[in-house]
Amino acid sequence: MSLDLTGITLTYPDGDTRLTALDAVSLHVPKGSVTAVLGPSGSGKSSLLAVAATLITPDAGTVTIDGRSTAGLTRGELAELRRRKIGIVFQQPNLLPSLTAAEQLQVMARIDGRASRTARTWAMELLDAVGLADQAARRPHQLSGGQRQRVNIARALMNDPTVLLVDEPTSALDHERGAAVIELLTRLTHQRATATVLVTHDRTHLASADQIAEVYDGRLRLTGQGILDEEAQRTRS
Ligand SMILES: Nc1ncnc2c1ncn2[C@@H]1O[C@H](COP(=O)(O)OP(=O)(O)OP(=O)(O)O)[C@@H](O)[C@H]1O
Numbered sequence: 219m220s221l222d223l224t225g226i227t228l229t230y231p232d233g234d235t236r237l238t239a240l241d242a243v244s245l246h247v248p249k250g251s252v253t254a255v256l257g258p259s260g261s262g263k264s265s266l267l268a269v270a271a272t273l274i275t276p277d278a279g280t281v282t283i284d285g286r287s288t289a290g291l292t293r294g295e296l297a298e299l300r301r302r303k304i305g306i307v308f309q310q311p312n313l314l315p316s317l318t319a320a321e322q323l324q325v326m327a328r329i330d331g332r333a334s335r336t337a338r339t340w341a342m343e344l345l346d347a348v349g350l351a352d353q354a355a356r357r358p359h360q361l362s363g364g365q366r367q368r369v370n371i372a373r374a375l376m377n378d379p380t381v382l383l384v385d386e387p388t389s390a391l392d393h394e395r396g397a398a399v400i401e402l403l404t405r406l407t408h409q410r411a412t413a414t415v416l417v418t419h420d421r422t423h424l425a426s427a428d429q430i431a432e433v434y435d436g437r438l439r440l441t442g443q444g445i446l447d448e449e450a451q452r453t454r455s
C-alpha cells in the first residue's frame with residue numbers, strides 16, 4: 219500500500235488569472251518509506267501536502283491511497299478517509315490548551331468512535347514511542363516546544379494512518395531537537411509502515427530519507443536516492 223500522486227495540477231485564483239501552484243506533479247511513496255520534499259518558499263510544498271491530504275481537490279490529476287483513487291468521493295467520504303487513513307502534522311503544533319498530552323491523542327479516537335479504554339492504552343503506547351510516557355498528564359504550556367511537536371506527531375498516528383504527511387516539523391526547534399524529531403518520524407514510518415512525506419528545509423534531514431524530491435515553481439523532480447529498491451520494501455513490509 220502506498221500514496222500515489224499522478225499528474226497533479228493545482229491552480230489558485232490570482233486576480234484575473236490563476237496561479238499554478240502545482241504543475242503536473244507525480245510522486246510514488248511506498249509504505250514504510252520517507253520521501254523528503256525540499257524547495258524554496260512559495261514553490262508549492264504545502265500545496266502538495268494539502269492535495270495529498272485530500273484537503274484541496276486539484277484541477278487535474280489523481281490521489282490514490284491504499285490503491286484506491288480518491289476521485290469522485292463525496293466530501294463526507296473524504297472526511298472519513300482522512301480520519302481513517304491520513305495523519306497530518308502541521309508546522310505549528312495545534313494542541314488544545316486545556317487537554318493533557320494523553321487527552322490530545324484520545325480525543326482523536328473519540329472522533330473515530332473507538333472505545334475510550336482502547337484509546338487510552340493506545341495513546342499511552344504512542345506517547346511512549348515518542349518518549350513522552352512520563353509527560354502524559356501535562357498540558358501544552360507545561361511542555362517544551364520539542365515535546366509539543368512530539369505530541370503532535372503521536373496524535374497524527376493515533377488512528378493508525380496509511381499516509382503520514384508532515385510539514386516542516388522542526389522549524390521551531392533547535393538542531394539537536396530537530397534531528398531527534400526526524401529520527402522519530404523515520405523510526406515510526408518503518409514500525410507502522412506508513413507512506414510518509416516530510417517537507418523540510420534542512421538538508422541534514424535528508425540522510426534518513428528513502429527518496430528526495432525537490433519542488434521548484436510547482437514542478438517536482440526526484441533528486442536523490444530514487445525509489446526504494448524492492449528488496450528494501452519487502453523487508454520493511
Ligand atoms: N490559498 C491560496 N490562495 C492563493 N494562492 C495561494 C494559496 N496558498 C498558496 N498560494 C500560492 O501558491 C504558491 C505555493 O504555495 P505553498 O504554500 O504551497 O508554498 P510552500 O512551498 O509551502 O512555501 P513555504 O516554504 O513558504 O511554506 C505560492 O505562490 C503561494 O503564494
Ligand SMILES: [Mg+2]
Pocket residue numbers: 263264265
Ligand atoms: Mg509551506
